[in-house]
Amino acid sequence: ARAWRGVVEEYRDRLPLTANTPVVTLCEGGTPLVPATRISELTGCEVFLKVEGLNPTGSFxxxxxxxxxxxxxxxxxxxxxxxxxxxxxxxxxxxxxxxxxxxxxxxxxxxxxxxxxxxxxxxxxxxxxxxxxxxxxxxxxxxxxxxxxxxxxxxxxxYRLQGQKTASFEVVDALGDAPDVHCLPVGNAGNISAYWMGYTEYAKDGVATRAPRMFGFQASGAAPIVSGEPVPQPRTIATAIRIGNPASWTHAEHARDESGGGISSVTDRQILGAYRMLASQEGVFVELASAASVAGLLQEVAAGRIERGQRVVCTVTGNGLKDPDWALAGASSATSVPVDAHTAATALGLA
Ligand code: F0G
Structure with a gap:
């Protein structure tokens, strides 16, 4: 085994590089694909989380x-x-x-x-x-x-999307083939476009037998691709995807249509619910925008647009530590105790 060298060196033959390109890297990529036990039980799907918050600066x-x-x-x-x-x-x-x-x-x-x-x-x-x-x-x-x-x-x-397409390579490399469904949050719409580029490239070259259906999720107050027109004043608590006129709009529509997937909206309430569920039931702390992928999966399964038994990957795009305010809101404050075992045990409900 050797150390992970970052996405440029790991996928050099699939990226537009020359022998003279200086590789500026923090050894990004190589992020875990974590089985989501509780979400799998809830949905009847086999769900994995691509945990992109573990990149060097905490996002994809x-x-x-x-x-x-x-x-x-x-x-x-x-x-x-x-x-x-x-x-x-x-x-x-x-x-x-x-x-x-x-x-x-x-x-x-x-x-x-x-x-x-x-x-x-x-x-x-x-x-x-x-x-x-x-x-x-x-x-x-x-x-x-x-x-x-x-x-x-x-x-x-x-070049940004070229680099970001490596995430789908990693998913296929880890699972041995493409999943049936891929869910992710959509803001400026670059990432869904990049994943689609990566998946179709692997399928074309026979590394994967197929490409997944792509499901993107915007926040309901910032959902221009869903409504079909720019949103002049986008609003959502998920500030990372508070975007009213995405730059990669047509690429994202293409990924949706070519793959037979969908782009839908989820409410801030759904996003917050999925955020809390990821933290309290899967042990994965993501930022609010990232939880849109899971909120969206739950919604699509409930609506029958994603069927039971499917193998699903949800990208969780950013680390929860970036925005701890939302974790602290609604959490009960910690109890203060003296340096005393009995008092501590009582406060912890052990005594
Ligand atoms: N999730 C997180 C945590 C993000 O930061 C972003 C975008 C997205 C999802 C959406 O990805 O734009 O490719 O559709 N953040 C950008 C930024 C806009 O400036 O950091 P997208």
Whole structure:
């Protein structure tokens, strides 16, 4: 056995690299595919969680960022920029450090989780809180990358999706074939597009016998692909997917239609329920947006659109530690005790 080298080296032959591409990596990828016992019981499906919160900066964005920053380095870039609901900026900031680049990030003011803000800052990014939403930030980042010497590393950069497609390679490599169904949250719609690219590539080359049906889930207050029109003022507690005009909209529709899947919405209440269930029944602490995949699976099974007996993978996209406020809300506060065994035992209900 040898150490995992990161997605660029592990899947080099399937990525657009040259011999001269400097590999900027934090050894991302290689994340566990955890059997979800309780959710499997509830749904009658065989459910696995692709736990992307275990990437170096705590989200799936690292798979795309290793590619985007490596290619930017190959092209001689000194600075990169991104718009973000938090995870992309955390990842870009970390990989920019590895590459010796400066990193500028534009985030919607007051609408990103504290942990993500901390990550961008501790890695030394130049951070602007924009008085607007994510869609405004992306438009601004695009403009700046055209008019100034700074490379855009949002998922409109094609290298991002190339890197992110490695997650589906890992799923097939772990299961021996593609699952029947793949569920994931949808925000800017890059990740569902990237997974579909990876699955179809493996199917075409005969590594897998088929590709799964792709099911994407948006928050009901930020569900433009479901309603068919941009949402000017997207609203949801799942700030990571608070997006009203996704950049990869048509790619996502293509993944949905080609695969025979669906893109639906789940309410904030459903997201919160799945978030709590993942933590309390599976032992997996994810961020709110990530729980949309599981909330969506439960909804589709109840509606009969996903049948019992299916093998299902749910991507849980980001680590719960990024946004502990939601874990603390609704939790009972810890009891204080003196250094005394009997009092501690009584407080714990052991005595
Ligand atoms: N889950 C998490 C935790 C995310 O951070 C994102 C997107 C998504 C799901 C949705 O993925 O955009 O590819 O459809 N976060 C971006 C960001 C927008 O800026 O970090 P998507």
């Amino acid at each position: 964005k690292d798979r795309g960022m290793t590619m985007a920053i490596s290619k930017a380095a190959e092209e001689g870039a000194k600075a990169v920029i991104c718009a973000s609901t938090g995870n992309t900026s955390a990842s870009a900031a970390a990989y920019a450090v590895r590459a010796g680049m400066t990193c500028a990030v534009l985030v919607p003011q007051g609408k990103i989780a504290m942990g993500k803000l901390a990550q961008a800052l501790v890695h030394g990014a130049k951070l602007l809180q924009v008085e607007g939403n994510f869609d405004d930030c992306l438009e601004l980042a695009r403009k700046l990358s055209i008019d100034y010497p700074v490379g855009l590393v949002n998922s409109v950069n094609p």
